[in-house]
Amino acid sequence: MARKKIREFDSKRLLKEHFKRISGRELPIQSAQVTESTDFNELVEREPWLSSSKLVVKPDMLFGKRGKSGLVALNLDLAQVAAFVKERLGKEVSMGGCKGPITTFIVEPFIPHSEEYYLNIVSERLGCSISFSECGGIEIEENWDKVKTIFIPTGVSLTSEICAELVATLPLEIKGEIEEFIKAVYTLFQDLDFTFLEMNPFAIVDGKPYPLDMRGELDDTAAFKNFKKWGGIEFPMPFGRVMSPTESFIHGLDEKTSASLKFTVLNPKGRIWTMVAGGGASVIYADTVGDLGYASELGNYAEYSGAPNEEEVLQYARVVIDCATADPDGQKRALVIGGGIANFTDVAATFNGIIRALKEKESRLKAARMNIYVRRGGPNYQRGLAKMRTLGEELGVPIEVYGPEATMTGICKQAIECITAAA
Secondary structure, three states: OOEEEEOHHHHHHHHHHHHHHHHOOOOOOOOEEEEOOOOHHHHHHHOHHHHOOOEEEEEOOOOOOOOOOOOOEEEEOHHHHHHHHHHHOOOEEEEOOEEEEOOEEEEEEOOOOOOOEEEEEEEEOOEEEEEEEOOOOOOOHHHHHHOEEEEEEOOOOOOHHHHHHHHOOOOHHHHHHHHHHHHHHHHHHHHOOEEEEEEEEEEEEOOEEEEOOEEEEEEHHHHHHHHHHHOOOOOOOOOOOOOOHHHHHHHHHHHHOOOEEEEEEOOOOOOEEEEEEOHHHHHHHHHHHHHOOOHHHEOEEEEEEOOOOHHHHHHHHHHHHHHHOOOOOOOOEEEEEEEOEOOOOOHHHHHHHHHHHHHHOHHHHHHOOEEEEEEOEOOOHHHHHHHHHHHHHHHOOOEEEEOOOOOHHHHHHHHHHHHHOOO
């Protein structure tokens, strides 16, 4: 499961679009997204309520504490919203130690209310946790002792009996309404493969729950079965994170293939680089380097999986090698070409693409004093490893090759010993 944050606009869009299908009732949610390309005249034509309602505007940038940071404006008309956006659009802000420009806003009706409630659902390994409080809003952390939490094991439905603990102290006139709301949101959470959903706060408007602030995360590995339900969902980069040209290139490859191709530069001057098959294995390799005290030398996070074809692997490997060999400084470097034991990926076939890239980049590898460590298992792995050993003899670049008899963590230790050994 890969938890991917989505914008508040999309969280509310999904809630509105599917709440009626799940519960038989509508949520009167209204929201609009504003970016640099937004034409306010066209936006009003699509969303007429913008010109007739008092409004709320705030950044929609995957960071919290917007109210405490003075980035939420309330009870404005459309002209004031446009001025608020114009003043802040593209301006850099610092949030949680990260800096970046504000590029996206969400605009909604201003909803007068007296009470604020908190709801949070989190997917865990053996089920889901549901938390609820009658004291929601910006002071939720100061009132955390008032949050009630229950755990729902996988396969168990959220019944009124189970939900009773959350709503036990609510006034009778709203207890039933909030209970049904929580049950419907939990069903929607599972149906749409959310991994995290938080409403802080939601209010009671005309006797019905209404989410004022909302955060959501989806399991992006479930996209294959939810693409119609999710619609044109966007998984934005974390706030403050901007893709480099090489990362953008891999991202473009990833979007065009049924396989998975991921690449993130962590330290351009790092001396340990990875090209790892499998999402779980890629995490193990990166974590091992960090656990052994050399996180600062880790150049990248990389993962290819889902049986990419030879051409896709070739293009992917070219990018990894170019980054790993940039700006030679005379010190040794290590490239770990690893993975677990594949279930269905033809190891020899994927290695063909890597081998072609290594041959193309021979001079760069030698200039960077690169040492290569290979560990792989799975279908045709013996043939793939044999090709790698032959390549080492042809290139004159140090290549050590291991099968599943070697541990994944073991070659990480060898890579570290390589870069720390005397020249």
